Amino acid sequence: MEFTASQLRILEIIKNKDKISRKKIAESLKLTPAAITKSIDPLLNCGVVLEASPRESTGGRRAIDLTLNKHWVGKILGISITPSSIVVSVGDITGEIFKTKIYQIKGDEELSCYLEEIIEKELKLEKAIQVISMAITGLINSEKGVIVFSPHYNRKKIDIRESIERKFKIQVLVENDVRAMALTEKYFGAAQNSDNYVVLNVSEGIGSSIFINNTLLSGHGFISGEIGHVVMDRSSLRRCSCGKRGCLEAEASNTAIINRLVSTIKLNNYSVLKERLNSKGSINIAHVLRAVKERDFLSTKVSTEAMVIIAHSIDMIISLINPERIILIGELFGEPLLLSTLKLELQKVTLEEQKYELIVSNMLNSMHSYNPIAVVRYNLFQKISGEVNCENRF
Structure with a gap:
């Protein structure tokens, strides 16, 4: 059996929710209960959709939710x-x-x-x-x-x-x-109730993704969202993994922060990370964030400068796309001082009329x-x- 257009629309709604009633589906699609039943019954019969346990009744007939059949x-x-x-x-x-x-x-x-x-x-x-x-x-x-x-x-x-x-x-x-x-944010995280949002991921590299009008954008050539390779500093000598210099990724990613710290420490500047770098030969972003928490001057300076650059990149996103939410993914955003720096800088560069919600993802460890x-x-x-x-x- 081939799915009809109505069935595909119903399945799209069901897959975006853990459970949803026939009544809610009918209201969303502006269809009659009879039309909904006609479309849903074949889906139940072939096992694509299942009826979940009935909700507790608040008077009248108890609603039975529909859910996807994971099997x-x-x-x-x-x-x-x-x-x-x-x-x-x-x-x-x-x-x-x-x-x-x-x-x-x-x-x-x-x-x-x-x-x-x-x-x-x-x-x-x-x-x-x-x-x-x-x-x-x-x-x-x-x-x-x-x-x-x-x-x-x-x-x-x-x-x-x-x-x-x-x-x-x-x-x-x-x-x-x-x-x-x-x-992941749409189905399991902070965007379950949003159809217009942008994800910004800052880790070894930097990337973004755009979900607008309930659609994931890929762009021509499947390269939309590559904000990490937007040049933020044309005078910079820092080379990005893409080959250009001064990219957002080369200036503000975890790797960029670590590289700047290491090179600055090697120039005989003090940091609590100096001893570890000398003994172990390397540091990672967890060490940097721990040093920021201890208010190590050099670690805090380099990290907050990176957050200012990230704030300017978010300003570009807000101006171009005007998303409802911007979801931040990365260890940097879990440090209160750095997140506060980001928010303060955003307040400086964005317009009061540009309404957006800035959210730190809670999916980082399982993403x-x-x-x-x-x-x-x-x-x-x-x-x-x-x-x-x-x-x-x-």
């Missing part, structure tokens, strides 16, 4: 590829995560071969996997499943979906990591586990070759 899709093998690691998760479309495991990427490893080894190992352990979903750092053509360019791995034009589907005979979905974060799950959920009822069947898609 219709089955288990999902999630792969999140970050600049330094591969995060593997197993879950279902309701957001239940059964396990998460992290594999570190070593500089001398060939990423494609290493990835295939990991997938083969996980598929042997998990026999019920129905789909592999991947969230990858870089420019990703999600329609074709191609890595257009990934500066952190120096890879271009890799047809990753085709190679993995051919090897493992399982359908594969591929998405950019920050666009996947926007979907990479949820990203691939959210990608599957978003793509559940997208038409493939103009046809969607009631049978299990995966």
Whole structure:
């Protein structure tokens, strides 16, 4: 059975909610109860949608909510590829995560071969996997499943979906990591009640994603949201991973902050991190944030300067898109002093009429586990070759 246009609209509403009643669906689509019943009954009969337990009655007939059948899709093998690691998760479309495991990427490893080894190992352990979903750092053509360019791995034009589907005979979905974060926030995080928002992710690199009018924007060439590669300082000598100088990522990412601190400490400037740097040879963002908390002057100076630059990039987002919410993802935003600096600078550069809500994501520690799950959920009822069947898609 092919889904009708009304059924697809109903399924879109249901997948955006954990549970929702027929009455709420009818109100949202401006349809009669009879029309809703006619469209929903076939979905119930073929098991795509299930009736949840009835709500407690407040008088009259108790409402029965509808929910997606997580068994219709089955288990999902999630792969999140970050600049330094591969995060593997197993879950279902309701957001239940059964396990998460992290594999570190070593500089001398060939990423494609290493990835295939990991997938083969996980598929042997998990026999019920129905789909592999991947969230990858870089420019990703999600329609074709191609890595257009990934500066952190120096890879271009890799047809990753085709190679993995051919090897493992399982359908594969591929998405950019920050666009996947926007979907995670939509289904499981701070954007569940919003259809117009922007996600800004600050980690080893910097990226953003745009969700407007209930649609995830990819842009021409699938490179929308690459704010990390907007040049913020044309006089800067700091080189970005993309090859340009003075990019937001090169000036204000975790990596940029660490690099500035290390080079400044090596010029014999004092910091509480100096001893660790001399003894261990390196520092990470957790060490920097701890130093900021202790009000180490150099760490605080470099970090707050980065937050000012980030605030100016957010000002550009607000002026161009005017989103309802801006969701911040990254360890930096968990430090009260740095978040306060960001907010104060935003107040200086934005107009009073520009209304927006600034939210720090509470999904940071589990984001990479949820990203691939959210990608599957978003793509559940997208038409493939103009046809969607009631049978299990995966």
